[in-house]
Amino acid sequence: MRRKKMSERKKMSEHINNQTKRKEDLKRLLRQLHEGQTVDQVKGEFAALLEDVGAMDIASIEQELVEEGMPVGEIKRLCDVHVAVFRESLETQEKPDTVPGHPVYTFLAENGAAGRVLDTLEEAIGASEWEQAGERLRELRQYELHYVRKENILFPFLEKHNFSGPTAVMWAIHDDVRAGWKELDELLAGDPDKESVAEVFDPLATAIREMFYKEENILYPTALEKLSGEEWWQIRHTWIPARSRHRRSIVS
Structure with missing residues (x-):
């Protein structure tokens, strides 16, 4: 023995x-x-x-x-x-498996909705339909709430578990996306040429889609492993008032 x-x-x-x-x-x-x-x-x-x-x-x-x-x-x-x-x-790893009402379930649903809006924005830009593209961009910018909740609610819990480096990197990418939204919005408000729009939109779309992937394959699996059920309960009940202070989510 x-x-x-x-x-x-x-x-x-x-x-x-x-x-x-x-x-x-x-x-x-x-x-x-x-x-x-x-x-x-x-x-x-x-x-x-x-x-x-x-x-x-x-x-x-x-x-x-x-x-x-x-x-x-x-x-x-x-x-x-x-x-x-x-x-x-x-x-090869298992995807996050959660139930309706769990914060990760909601985050994933928001990604799916934002991805669909991004696709329609891409189609409008491809057709040089600038007015329609502007409408789709305004709809996509409601996804800002998703970033706000990550930054102000999820990230602080992860940082308690020594996860500050990756969250800081993600926050910096959020800021790049926000700057891209603003630049594209200003461009579409005028009479832009297709090439100028593509120079702004293409890297912006890539950044948003790559963030979907990083969240779904790195952030959420790590968060589900690190955080306790009690912490997820706190996250869920913290973001309800946060939501009321912002525009409606694109999945609402």
Whole structure:
């Protein structure tokens, strides 16, 4: 019995050491990307490390990079590259499973609704229907409430669990999207040419869609693992008054 327990402890210790080494190797490769290497240059080594890497691992790696001195702006700059590197591994994990009334269920529903509005905005822009595009953009900007609730309600709970780095990166991307909405709104109010609109809309649409992916594959799975049922109850009952102070949600 004693030998069995010692063997189990040894296996556990080896597993922890292997996990730690893999995380350090992944951080090293991410630093190489930030120093200018391409995904193709490090792809082979990444492939050997990505087995069973999940949302919590990715969030933890980004958090540690921030704690070790990498600026949030630098992580934001290559955030989409990080996701591209980990995408294959993320696709294999289970998607968040919640019930109506749970905050994550509502967040996911808002993403679905915003995605549909974004598609109609894209169609209007493709047809150079500027008035219709302006209407769709105003509808899409109701999605602002989604970002506000993430920033002011969900993020503070996550930060209590040492999850401040990834939330800071997401908040910075929210601000980029807000700036893009404003710029596109001003452009559509005039008589723009299609090329000028595309220069603003294309990166904006990409940022919004990539945020959908980051939320659904990294943020929410991590939040569901980190936060307790009591904390989710508090989140749910905190955002009800917050909602009343803003325009109606696009899923209402």
